[in-house]
Amino acid sequence: MQYSYVHQKIACICVGAPGSGKTLLLRKLLSSTEVDETTSSIPTIGTSIFKLKLKNNKSVMIREIGGLIAPLWQHYYQSISNIIFVVDASNLCQISASGILLYSLLTEPELQNANILLVLSKMDMSYRQMRNEALLILQIDKLIKELPQKIKVVEFNAINGNGADKILSWLEEKDSP
Numbered sequence: 415m416q417y418s419y420v421h422q423k424i425a426c427i428c429v430g431a432p433g434s435g436k437t438l439l440l441r442k443l444l445s446s447t448e449v450d451e452t453t454s455s456i457p458t459i460g461t462s463i464f465k466l467k468l469k470n471n472k473s474v475m476i477r478e479i480g481g482l483i484a485p486l487w488q489h490y491y492q493s494i495s496n497i498i499f500v501v502d503a504s505n506l507c508q509i510s511a512s513g514i515l516l517y518s519l520l521t522e523p524e525l526q527n528a529n530i531l532l533v534l535s536k537m538d539m540s541y542r543q544m545r546n547e548a549l550l551i552l553q554i555d556k557l558i559k560e561l562p563q564k565i566k567v568v569e570f571n572a573i574n575g576n577g578a579d580k581i582l583s584w585l586e587e588k589d590s591p
């Protein structure tokens with residue numbers, strides 16, 4: 415399934431458990447203006463598309479796919495080379511659920527050559543020990559060593575936008591042919 419929008423192909427998807435922070439992350443990347451943190455966002459049912467401006471007049475289309483339709487994610491994998499996987503670093507109770515979603519995504523035959531950006535979100539509500547714990551539970555070091563995909567980890571705080579520059583640089587790097 416190839417989706418075309420304004421003559422541009424979607425090459426990146428943003429996935430993660432419900433409430434992990436995907437919509438707020440993409441909204442924050444979309445606009446450098448402050449996002450009102452008191453507005454609670456509505457869980458994404460289905461998918462939404464974000465067009466982000468990159469350097470050199472380039473742009474990238476990113477499809478957010480809600481965690482509530484995780485069983486349907488696989489229908490959106492075709493021609494996807496970059497995946498942003500969001501994990502809520504402030505909620506370790508949900509981390510194993512995220513792990514299951516991440517592992518099943520990483521074993522998809524269509525995604526063996528994909529670049530994965532693992533975003534630890536809500537870093538304003540997390541702390542170093544929790545972040546380390548999250549990476550340990552997900553066994554990220556092992557995944558990086560043993561899997562064919564290139565996996566990069568970044569931390570993100572939607573309240574002050576810390577980490578947005580790293581995510582944009584990753585998108586710029588992966589977008590260039």
Ligand SMILES: Nc1nc2c(ncn2[C@@H]2O[C@H](COP(=O)(O)OP(=O)(O)O)[C@@H](O)[C@H]2O)c(=O)[nH]1
Nearest residue numbers: 432433434435436437438454455536571572573
């Ligand atoms: N404190 C804090 N809250 C966040 C952050 N990112 C998301 N949230 C909140 O977490 C909830 C779920 O976020 P949302 O982006 O809708 O998650 P999605 O279901 O993955 O799209 C919302 O109430 C957001 O305001 C963050 O970095 N810090």
Ligand SMILES: [Mg+2]
Nearest residue numbers: 436437457458
């Ligand atoms: Mg959402």
